[in-house]
Amino acid sequence: MAVSSAPGGARGRPDADEALVHTVYAEHGRALLAYATRLLGDRAAAEDVVQETLIRAWRHPEVLTNGKGSARGWLLTVTRNLVTDRIRARAARPKEVAEDPTAPPVQRDHADSVVASVTVLRAMDELSEDHRGVLQQLYFQGRSLVEAADALGIPAGTVKSRSYYALRALRATLADNGQAPGGMSA
Numbered sequence: 001m002a003v004s005s006a007p008g009g010a011r012g013r014p015d016a017d018e019a020l021v022h023t024v025y026a027e028h029g030r031a032l033l034a035y036a037t038r039l040l041g042d043r044a045a046a047e048d049v050v051q052e053t054l055i056r057a058w059r060h061p062e063v064l065t066n067g068k069g070s071a072r073g074w075l076l077t078v079t080r081n082l083v084t085d086r087i088r089a090r091a092a093r094p095k096e097v098a099e100d101p102t103a104p105p106v107q108r109d110h111a112d113s114v115v116a117s118v119t120v121l122r123a124m125d126e127l128s129e130d131h132r133g134v135l136q137q138l139y140f141q142g143r144s145l146v147e148a149a150d151a152l153g154i155p156a157g158t159v160k161s162r163s164y165y166a167l168r169a170l171r172a173t174l175a176d177n178g179q180a181p182g183g184m185s186a
């Protein structure tokens with residue numbers, strides 16, 4: 001390296017420090033950038049590493065001017081250590097995952113569905129036994145119209161009619177209480 005100064009470096013003299021960094025960059029900048037780019041595979045990240053290397057050289061000018069060892073060797077070692085630190089830091093952090101605003105949350109709060117269930121069950125208590133029985137068979141037991149008719153021992157047409165009037169009465173009861181659940185309108 002062509003820069004020489006008194007032992008202890010040029011610390012304390014901003015002009016000399018700046019000149020030292022300019023000289024270091026002029027002599028070793030391309031080699032440092034090529035080395036960092038090869039290690040990282042990303043030129044922008046390599047530029048950041050070279051900048052940090054030059055900052056370390058600026059903080060420790062005595063290493064570059066003491067005549068012991070190679071300045072380029074020290075600079076390349078600092079660059080390699082900074083690259084290693086970046087790789088380790090990236091590996092230690094979990095990968096960032098972009099949030100998808102259209103995807104529902106992993107676990108939803110079930111309080112709303114519990115309240116809706118309690119409200120519907122209370123409203124069903126106000127229905128006649130025939131209407132409540134048909135709705136229980138169709139919606140709570142998950143039976144088809146024919147299966148519900150067989151289970152209740154009545155014709156399928158009667159099940160269909162009772163389910164129509166039961167849902168109508170249920171909607172009216174919920175509307176009277178001001179608590180029509182989603183999807184139900186009076």
